[in-house]
Amino acid sequence: MDVRSATDGDLRAIAKIALANDDDDGADPGYVAHLRAHGRFLVAESGGTAVGYSAARQLGGLTQLCDLFVDPARHGGGTGRRLLDAVFDAGGERSTFASRDPRAMSLYVRYGMVPRWPLLYLEGPPLAGIPAERVPADVAAAAEQELNGRDRSVDYAFWTATPGATGLIVRAGGEVAAAGVAGPDHLFHLVTADGADPAATLRAALATFTVARVDLCLPGPHPALPLLLDARWRIEDADQHMSSRPDLISPGDVLSPSFA
Ligand SMILES: CC(C)(COP(=O)(O)OP(=O)(O)OC[C@H]1O[C@@H](n2cnc3c(N)ncnc32)[C@H](O)[C@@H]1OP(=O)(O)O)[C@@H](O)C(=O)NCCC(=O)NCCS
Numbered sequence: 001m002d003v004r005s006a007t008d009g010d011l012r013a014i015a016k017i018a019l020a021n022d023d024d025d026g027a028d029p030g031y032v033a034h035l036r037a038h039g040r041f042l043v044a045e046s047g048g049t050a051v052g053y054s055a056a057r058q059l060g061g062l063t064q065l066c067d068l069f070v071d072p073a074r075h076g077g078g079t080g081r082r083l084l085d086a087v088f089d090a091g092g093e094r095s096t097f098a099s100r101d102p103r104a105m106s107l108y109v110r111y112g113m114v115p116r117w118p119l120l121y122l123e124g125p126p127l128a129g130i131p132a133e134r135v136p137a138d139v140a141a142a143a144e145q146e147l148n149g150r151d152r153s154v155d156y157a158f159w160t161a162t163p164g165a166t167g168l169i170v171r172a173g174g175e176v177a178a179a180g181v182a183g184p185d186h187l188f189h190l191v192t193a194d195g196a197d198p199a200a201t202l203r204a205a206l207a208t209f210t211v212a213r214v215d216l217c218l219p220g221p222h223p224a225l226p227l228l229l230d231a232r233w234r235i236e237d238a239d240q241h242m243s244s245r246p247d248l249i250s251p252g253d254v255l256s257p258s259f260a
Contacts, residue, residue, distance in 0.1 A: 025067065035057070042055070118220040120217065124231060127207055132178070170204040
């Protein structure tokens with residue numbers, strides 16, 4: 001089995017593996033192109049065809065594992081391990097969001113990652129409050145960079161390619177308290193400044209929606225979780241955040257599971 005960078009010729013096999021594992025992202029050519037352009041996208045090839053893939057991004061000094069999928073006919077056959085060897089070959093800090101497949105957590109633990117907290121897939125009604133400002137993607141990306149030093153502008157551009165999606169800025173006392181991205185019915189990302197209240201910034205972000213139901217992914221320890229559950233939000237699913245150090249991903253942010 002050979003592990004190598006994905007090419008255009010692998011797109012069909014990648015989509016087939018994704019769909020066979022009930023994942024839509026790998027079947028979206030725009031998603032695969034984004035990770036190929038701004039991260040690493042590897043395939044395991046056997047008999048001339050891709051039978052599994054892994055993808056990772058660098059976030060600062062951290063390697064974020066975005067995807068790991070293997071053809072179901074080969075689950076348990078060592079392909080996942082080969083793909084992880086290749087994608088984590090540079091060492092350093094690592095994080096990911098593990099599915100419920102026990103093979104995933106079993107492997108990640110042995111690549112140095114510890115289970116930290118659940119990432120909850122939540123759905124519920126918008127909240128009342130003073131709404132955040134809807135701004136262009138580059139304005140919100142610059143605000144996030146000011147908050148945490150991370151240049152996520154390519155991710156902001158990717159998220160806002162969804163029709164109706166915009167950047168978001170929450171202000172408190174004239175200062176930027178949070179930055180993120182919201183679609184018509186999905187909050188992709190919200191990062192809150194140190195010292196600001198993540199429950200208050202999330203309330204402001206949710207006050208911008210005009211639809212009946214919104215969804216988002218929230219860390220279990222996020223301070224807004226009790227508020228959302230009291231407002232009849234529903235837990236639809238959960239991944240497990242795993243990382244080589246406990247402080248790599250903030251549990252006070254709204255996250256996109258692949259990218260953090
Ligand atoms: C998760 C996945 C990528 C792993 O790839 P894989 O090729 O099946 O995994 P491997 O065979 O390389 O390794 C699986 C490991 O899990 C271990 N394992 C299997 N079931 C286990 C269990 N119930 N508890 C603990 N360990 C278990 C195996 O023993 C093996 O470890 P070993 O190599 O030390 O023997 C693959 O199974 C898959 O595509 N699953 C569905 C999609 C998914 O959930 N992807 C993860 C997204 S986060």
